[in-house]
Amino acid sequence: MEELSKRYNPGDxxxxxxxxxxxxxxxxxxxxxxxxxxxxxxxxxVTGQLHMGHILNNTIQDTLIRRARQEGKNACWVPGTDxxxxxxxxxxxxxxxxxxxxxxxxxxxxxxxxxxxxxxKYGGIILHQLKKLGASCDWExxxxxxxxxxxxxxxxxxxxxxxxxxxxxxxxxxxxxPTAQTVLSNEEVLYEEEKTMLYKVRYKISxxxxxxxxxxxxxxxxxxxxxxxxxxxxxxxxxxxxxKKAIVPLINREIPIIADAYVDIAFGTGALxxxxxxxxxxxxxxxxxxxxxxxxxxxxGSMSEAAHLFVGLDRDVARKAMFEALTEAGFVxxxxxxxxxxxxxxxxxxxxxxxLSLQWFVDMKAIAxxxxxxxxxxxxxxxxxxxxxxxxxxxxxxxxxxxSRQLWWGHQIPAWYLxxxxxxxxNANTENQVFVGLTAEEALHEAKRITGREDLxxxxxxxxxxxxDTWFSSWLWPISVFDGWKDQKEIDYYYPTNVLVTxxxxxxxxxxxxxxxxYEWRGEKPFQSVYFTGMVRDKQRRKMSKQLGxxxxxxxxxDQFGADGVRYxxxxxxxxxxxxxxxxxxxxLGRNFCNKVWNALRLIxxxxxxxxxxxxxxxxxxxxxxxxxxxxxxxxLRRHFQQFRLSEGVTTLYSFVWDDFCSVxxxxxxxxxxDASDQKSYDATLLLxxxxxxxxxxxMPFITEEIWHQLKSRTRGEDCMISLITPVSxxxxxxxxxxxxxxxxxxxxxxxxxxQYQLSPKESMVLIFPSEPELIxxxxxxxxxxxLHKLANATCAEGLGTGVSFLAGRYQYxxxxxxxxxxxxxxxxxxxxxxYYLGFVNSVEKKLxxxxxxxxxxxxxxxxxxxxxxxGESKIEQLQQSIAQLN
RNA sequence: GGGUGAUUAGCUCAGUUGGUUCAGAGCGCUGCCUUGACAGGGCAGAGGUCAGCAGUUCGAGCCUGCUAUCACUCACCA
Numbered sequence: 001m002e003e004l005s006k007r008y009n010p011g012d013x014x015x016x017x018x019x020x021x022x023x024x025x026x027x028x029x030x031x032x033x034x035x036x037x038x039x040x041x042x043x044x045x046v047t048g049q050l051h052m053g054h055i056l057n058n059t060i061q062d063t064l065i066r067r068a069r070q071e072g073k074n075a076c077w078v079p080g081t082d083x084x085x086x087x088x089x090x091x092x093x094x095x096x097x098x099x100x101x102x103x104x105x106x107x108x109x110x111x112x113x114x115x116x117x118x119x120x121k122y123g124g125i126i127l128h129q130l131k132k133l134g135a136s137c138d139w140e141x142x143x144x145x146x147x148x149x150x151x152x153x154x155x156x157x158x159x160x161x162x163x164x165x166x167x168x169x170x171x172x173x174x175x176x177x178p179t180a181q182t183v184l185s186n187e188e189v190l191y192e193e194e195k196t197m198l199y200k201v202r203y204k205i206s207x208x209x210x211x212x213x214x215x216x217x218x219x220x221x222x223x224x225x226x227x228x229x230x231x232x233x234x235x236x237x238x239x240x241x242x243x244k245k246a247i248v249p250l251i252n253r254e255i256p257i258i259a260d261a262y263v264d265i266a267f268g269t270g271a272l273x274x275x276x277x278x279x280x281x282x283x284x285x286x287x288x289x290x291x292x293x294x295x296x297x298x299x300x301g302s303m304s305e306a307a308h309l310f311v312g313l314d315r316d317v318a319r320k321a322m323f324e325a326l327t328e329a330g331f332v333x334x335x336x337x338x339x340x341x342x343x344x345x346x347x348x349x350x351x352x353x354x355x356l357s358l359q360w361f362v363d364m365k366a367i368a369x370x371x372x373x374x375x376x377x378x379x380x381x382x383x384x385x386x387x388x389x390x391x392x393x394x395x396x397x398x399x400x401x402x403x404s405r406q407l408w409w410g411h412q413i414p415a416w417y418l419x420x421x422x423x424x425x426x427n428a429n430t431e432n433q434v435f436v437g438l439t440a441e442e443a444l445h446e447a448k449r450i451t452g453r454e455d456l457x458x459x460x461x462x463x464x465x466x467x468x469d470t471w472f473s474s475w476l477w478p479i480s481v482f483d484g485w486k487d488q489k490e491i492d493y494y495y496p497t498n499v500l501v502t503x504x505x506x507x508x509x510x511x512x513x514x515x516x517x518x519y520e521w522r523g524e525k526p527f528q529s530v531y532f533t534g535m536v537r538d539k540q541r542r543k544m545s546k547q548l549g550x551x552x553x554x555x556x557x558x559d560q561f562g563a564d565g566v567r568y569x570x571x572x573x574x575x576x577x578x579x580x581x582x583x584x585x586x587x588x589l590g591r592n593f594c595n596k597v598w599n600a601l602r603l604i605x606x607x608x609x610x611x612x613x614x615x616x617x618x619x620x621x622x623x624x625x626x627x628x629x630x631x632x633x634x635x636x637l638r639r640h641f642q643q644f645r646l647s648e649g650v651t652t653l654y655s656f657v658w659d660d661f662c663s664v665x666x667x668x669x670x671x672x673x674x675d676a677s678d679q680k681s682y683d684a685t686l687l688l689x690x691x692x693x694x695x696x697x698x699x700m701p702f703i704t705e706e707i708w709h710q711l712k713s714r715t716r717g718e719d720c721m722i723s724l725i726t727p728v729s730x731x732x733x734x735x736x737x738x739x740x741x742x743x744x745x746x747x748x749x750x751x752x753x754x755x756q757y758q759l760s761p762k763e764s765m766v767l768i769f770p771s772e773p774e775l776i777x778x779x780x781x782x783x784x785x786x787x788l789h790k791l792a793n794a795t796c797a798e799g800l801g802t803g804v805s806f807l808a809g810r811y812q813y814x815x816x817x818x819x820x821x822x823x824x825x826x827x828x829x830x831x832x833x834x835x836y837y838l839g840f841v842n843s844v845e846k847k848l849x850x851x852x853x854x855x856x857x858x859x860x861x862x863x864x865x866x867x868x869x870x871x872g873e874s875k876i877e878q879l880q881q882s883i884a885q886l887n
Numbered sequence: 888g889g890g891u892g893a894u895u896a897g898c899u900c901a902g903u904u905g906g907u908u909c910a911g912a913g914c915g916c917u918g919c920c921u922u923g924a925c926a927g928g929g930c931a932g933a934g935g936u937c938a939g940c941a942g943u944u945c946g947a948g949c950c951u952g953c954u955a956u957c958a959c960u961c962a963c964c965a
Contacts, residue, residue, distance in 0.1 A: 007927070191962090198965080217965060264964055272965055281963050340964080354963095386891065390960070393890070397961090504960095539899090541958085572913085573900075578892095579959090581899065585914065592927045603924035643903080651901085651912080666924080673923050748931090755919070755931050809908095840908085853945035861906050861946090868907055 004605060004710075008591075008598035010562025013706045018131055021705075026069075026721050027136050029076035031493035037068035037075045038497040040478050041137065042510070043145060045084035047091055047122040050129035050554040052536040052544050052570070052582055053503060059567045060531065060646060061501045062135050066698035067641055068498075069136070070725040076494055077136060078481045079127060080143035083119075085410040085470040086180055086347050092118050092409065108408050108465075115409045129555060134563050134701045136721070143481045145473040146411070153480040154411045154473045155438055157521065162415075162436045166366040167403075169358065169415070169434055173280045174402050176355035177345040178301030178315075182406040183359055184345060185469060186399060187509045189352050191341040198338040199323060200269060201331050203229060206245035206254055213238065213246055213257065214333050216268025218340070219278070220326060221318040223248060224307040225296035226255055228274040230285055233259035235270050249331040250322075251308050258289050280354050297353060315353075360404040360413060360466070368398050370519035371512065380515060381529045383644045387504055394508050401513075403469045410467030416443040418451075419462050435461070475513035478526035485521075497527045499644075504532040531644050534579035536570075541581060557587060564700035565591035571650045571699060593654060594703050597696075600662050601707050603670060604685060610676035618786025622668040623684045624733065625740040629660050630691055632737070634728040637695060650699045657692055664744065668790050686711055694723050739778050743788050746808040750792040753806060753815055757822075767796035768803065768814040770878070775811055805882040807833065810871040812878035827886055834879045841872035 021027060029036075039061050044054060061077060069075035092115045093103050103111060127142065143150060161167035175184040199220050202212040213229060229246050231238035238257070245254045262285055263272045276286030277295040286293060296307035303310045303318045309325070310318040326332050343352040372395040374380045375388055382388050404413060414436060421432040435450065437443035440458055447456050473480075478500075484491035496518070502511060511530060518526035536544050544551035557566050561584075568590025573580050633656045640649035669685055671677045677685075689711060697704040697720050708720035750765060759765070769775050778784060779796060788794055796813075803814040804821055847853050848865055857865075 004924095006925075215965080219965085262964085267964055274965095279963085279965075281965075284963085338965090341962090384892095389891065393961070578900090583899080583914090586899095588927075589913075592925095595927050596925065599925035599928085601924085606924070639903085645903080648901080648903085655912085662925085663929085670924085751930055752932095758919085761920090761930090844907095847945075850945050856945055857906070864907055871907090 004598075004602045006599075006602075008562070008594045008703060010564060010594070010702060011559070014132070014134075014563055014702045017702055017705045018134065021136065021719070021721055022139070024717060024719065026719065027077075027138050028140055029074055029138050031489060032074055034072065034074040036494050036498075037065065037071075037073040038078070038494045039065055039076075039499055039501065040078045040481050040497055041080060042500075042502045042506075043080045043082040043143075043474065043477065044126045045087055046081035046119055046124075046126075046144065047084070047088055048081075048126050050126055050133075051551050052554060053533075054126070054130070055133060055554055055557075055566065056533055056536055056570050056580065057501055057503065058130055058133060058135050059570050060533065062133070062701070063567075063571065063646055063698040064499060064501070064531075064641075064644075066136055066701060066721065067725070069721070070694065070697065070723060072724055075136075076138055076141075078141045078143065079130070079135070079137035079139060080141075080477075080481060081123060081127065081145070082470060082474060083144065083146040083410060085405060085407055085467060086182065088115065088119070089407050089409040090180060090347065111408050132555060132558050132563060134567065136701070141481065145470070145477075145480075149483050149486075150473060150476070150480045151411055153476050153483075153485055154468060155414050156485060157476060157517075158414055158468070158472075159436055159438055160521075161362060164366075166363045167360065168363060169360050171356060171358045172361065172400075172402070173283050173354050173356055174359055175343065175345075176299070176353040176357070177348055177350060178297075178299065178353055179348040179350045180345065180407070181299050183355075183357065183402055183404065184352065185402050185471075185509075188346045189343040190346050191343050193339050194342045195337060195339050196342070198268065198336050199326075199332060200334040200336075201249065201273075201326055202333050203246040203249060203273075203331075205241065205257075206247055213241055213271050214269045215271045215273045217273055218338060219275075219319065220322040221303065221307075221310070221315055222275045222278045222296060223273060223322065223326075224251060224303075224309060225275045225277050225294040226253075226273045227276060227286065227291040227294060228255050228289065229257045230260045230263050230272045230274050231257065231270060232263040232265045233261060235263075235265050237270060249326055250329065256289075256291075258285075260285050260288065277356060278354055283354070283356065293356065295356070297355075301350075301353060359402050360415075360468075361400040361402055364398040364401055364516075367516045367520050368395050371395065371515040374515060374519065374525055380525050380527065383529060383531050387507060387532055391507060391512060395512060401469075403472045404464075404466040405469055406465075407467050410470065411473060413464040413466050413468060414438060414443070415464040416440065416447065416461040417464070418447070418456075419460050471509055471513060474510055475517045476521075478514060478518065479522060491522075495522060496525050499529045499531055500527040501531045501533065503535060505535065507532070529644070536582050537579050539581055539583055541579075544582070552582075552584065557584070561587040561591040562594060562702070564594050564703045567700060568593055568650065568654075571647055572654075573647060590700075593658070594700065596658055596662060597692075597703060597707065600657075600666060600689070601710055603666060604682075604689065605710065607671060607682060608676040609679055609682045611679045613676060613678035615678045615680040616786060617783030618790060619669050619678070619681045619783070621736075621740070621781065621783030621787055622665055623681070623688075624736050626660065626665045626684075626688055627728075628731070628733045628737050629656065630688065631728040631732045634695070635732075638727070646699075653692075653696055653699065657696070661688070661692060664791065668787055690723075691728070693720050694725050697721065697723075739781060739784065740787070742778060742809055743784060744791070746788060746794075746796075746813065747792040749806045749808050749813070750794050750815070753804065753817075757817065757819060759817075759819070761793055763793070763818075765792070765794040766816040767794050768799045768816065769796055770811060770813075771798055772811060802885075805830065805878070807875065810875065812875065812882070823886055827883065830879050830883050830886075834876060834883070837872050837875050837879065841869055841876065844869045844872060 042057065065075045065077040095118060096103060096114060175189045177184050196218050198216050198218055200214050200216050201220060202214040205211040205213060215229060226248050241257050242259050244257050246257055247254055262281060274282045274285050274291060276283045276291050276293045294306050296304055297315060298304045301315050303313050305311055310321050313321060344350060345352055372392065375382065375391055416435045417432045435443040435446040437446050440461060444456060444458055444461060447461060448454055478495065478497050482490040482494055484495065514526050518524060538544055538550040542548060542550055566587050569587035572586055633652060636652055637649050669681050693704040693708045701721065705720045754761060769779065776798060785795060788796065803816040804826060805812055805814050844865055848869060854862055
């Protein structure tokens with residue numbers, strides 16, 4: 001027999017087993033008669049790298065899918081990647097810049113060629129990394145949001161929504177990212193409180209010599225785009241100025257002073273400069289008062305020609321320049337610090353610019369209702385449940401979704417315009433006629449129908465330049481991965497999926513929209529449950545991020561602790577919804593656990609079996625106890641899985657394996673040094689270890705598979721991964737559990753005594769227990785004493801007390817010691833105990849003498865209290881006896 | 888401003904219908920332990936008025952209200 005190393009070396013076996021599973025086809029699923037269990041992966045960015053969030057997320061998914069597979073379900077975990085439009089395009093642009101190539105010098109086709117090249121090179125790295133973690137995805141199903149099937153789906157539903165009138169093109173105030181130079185959806189803008197300066201600037205009243213109105217602004221550079229000053233209609237300070245005109249400083253443009261209830265009298269000076277082009281509220285005021293819109297910014301955030309001053313300067317630079325110029329000219333009357341919310345682009349982190357432009361939107365109100373209802377009525381279950389509130393609020397106040405992006409990497413919008421019409425979406429003042437179709441031909445057909453011009457040809461049409469928001473493809477994911485618009489067999493079998501595992505940070509960006517898409521196109525929920533994970537943070541509670549450099553290298557962690565160790569580490573502290581503070585220590589714990597299990601294997605493998613040996617009572621009792629414990633743990637684990645309490649599940653197993661199996665069971669069952677094992681003990685141990693492997697497998701797949709095969713030789717295909725977990729047949733024998741529990745309590749007391757008196761474990765100890773029927777029965781149980789002897793090197797006998805007393809459970813035992821007893825210490829200890837029990841009984845008596853308690857409480861509870869009182873009193877009696885004896 | 892959640896041992900957190908010793912786990916700390924599975928191990932120990940106040944109840948870590956501190960999230964105050 002080959003020697004097993006003293007420590008578990010994950011590196012030796014992980015790749016081997018992963019390859020074995022793949023070769024055996026265990027990951028692959030096709031529809032059959034079994035009940036399906038389906039998970040679709042939240043597709044990571046195609047060029048992304050594995051980070052702690054992925055580890056958390058995918059460990060959970062893998063655990064669930066492996067467990068389902070072992071429960072006999074047809075488990076299917078569909079992997080894939082997301083093209084991540086804006087993020088990937090940014091990476092490609094950077095890469096090109098390093099090569100000295102500007103995006104603006106490339107045609108769309110040339111750029112896309114580079115982007116695909118990049119995708120082919122880096123795409124899939126992350127999937128490879130998932131394999132290191134042990135993810136049992138059906139790799140034959142790997143999907144990509146921009147592959148042919150998924151692209152067709154995206155284009156198809158765009159056209160479908162358009163034809164249903166649930167998607168439109170319109171000119172709206174949107175969020176503009178000046179760095180990426182694209183529009184963003186509301187959900188892609190993150191607001192943060194930032195300290196800024198509030199500048200007070202005075203405008204001269206037209207036609208007066210020295211009359212002024214002072215406004216407050218954080219953005220003096222936009223003064224150049226002012227087209228009004230607004231005051232509150234009921235603000236007495238400015239009543240006399242309403243209807244007059246003010247003069248914009250430096251450029252001397254005349255603008256009206258208007259009254260609008262939007263203005264907050266208490267804020268700043270109570271007078272608001274109105275710049276309709278650069279603020280959503282100002283824009284709305286502008287609409288109400290028919291104000292001119294002057295856009296003083298270019299798409300890249302620099303000042304435009306329309307500003308007249310500081311043209312070409314970046315907005316931040318222009319702000320300072322403007323402030324200086326205003327100060328110099330005497331227009332600034334003061335400044336103060338202000339903390340307010342600034343919106344930044346989720347991707348590029350730059351300050352987002354409100355901007356008026358022509359974009360495509362989904363009419364969300366038209367599709368939201370079924371999705372809202374499904375969650376509120378628990379047709380879809382959220383874990384944790386409290387996210388339902390967040391969801392409801394967002395759904396009830398849902399705003400239209402801006403889905404067009406001024407990027408090239410993505411699905412180009414299937415809308416066409418006449419070539420003759422202006423092409424810029426950004427500043428278009430006219431909304432062109434639009435023709436939507438799956439193909440250019442379809443669009444042409446549409447164009448002919450709408451315009452009545454039969455002479456139109458393909459060359460008269462040009463396609464919309466923009467691409468669709470990445471999430472516009474992701475929201476179809478649970479349908480599109482099964483090619484749900486074409487392949488009925490697949491979608492009918494796998495859909496709806498069972499559980500979605502994702503972070504709560506994308507509840508709106510992704511989860512809510514998937515639910516809407518599910519009902520819109522399948523008339524059915526996309527998943528039964530959503531397991532929201534928390535964010536992985538570092539010990540200082542900071543979110544892990546590349547910029548902070550506080551995210552450990554995921555692959556290095558796996559190298560260091562083994563995949564199973566890392567999986568344990570992340571799972572052990574990851575209750576649904578709660579943020580987890582990641583600490584490598586946890587992986588160490590997982591690694592140590594692996595090592596513990598590994599050494600249990602080494603122990604068992606070192607045994608010789610001698611079939612002629614008889615099976616003793618102690619071992620038989622330990623086996624019965626262990627079987628009962630297994631049955632109890634099995635049902636507990638079942639409950640945990642049902643409620644997605646995976647961290648509790650893994651903790652349950654940890655303590656079962658470590659404390660019960662290793663520390664107690666194996667200690668009892670193992671042959672004495674130099675002896676062989678009897679056949680029955682050996683077989684039972686093997687069986688138990690197998691069961692443990694099965695239960696542990698979903699959490700720690702590699703080591704359990706290895707042990708499974710080390711335990712005995714298996715026929716091909718008989719792998720732990722596909723071993724069935726059936727409810728443990730044996731009953732939980734309450735009496736056996738309780739009795740054994742008592743033996744363990746006595747054991748602890750003995751060890752404590754040994755510790756206290758510095759007695760060697762080698763020295764056998766004799767215990768005397770009182771003549772209580774329960775105890776007599778217990779210690780007469782075949783094997784009970786033998787177990788105690790093995791665990792504590794003690795024997796026991798019924799009788800009257802002499803020696804050092806100790807309490808085990810509710811009974812008083814005596815230990816016969818061969819050495820001098822420290823009377824003082826014993827007395828002190830017993831008196832403390834006595835005082836405790838006196839108080840205890842006193843409180844119980846109070847309770848029992850309370851008529852209301854006896855009348856109202858459950859009879860069981862009252863009975864228990866009576867028992868408690870009796871126990872307490874007997875302890876007191878015993879203690880008093882012992883004390884008297886010592887004196 | 889709206890909403891949500893949190894507050895339990897030095898640290899990170901469990902505690903799943905109020906009812907035995909329910910006040911817990913892991914880490915950290917202290918002491919002891921090196922031949923036989925495992926020092927990545929074993930045994931034992933110290934430590935908490937369950938944030939505070941009031942209420943409901945026979946009974947509250949758990950239910951209710953208020954207060955304090957914190958975190959997160961949504962929202963168009965320049």
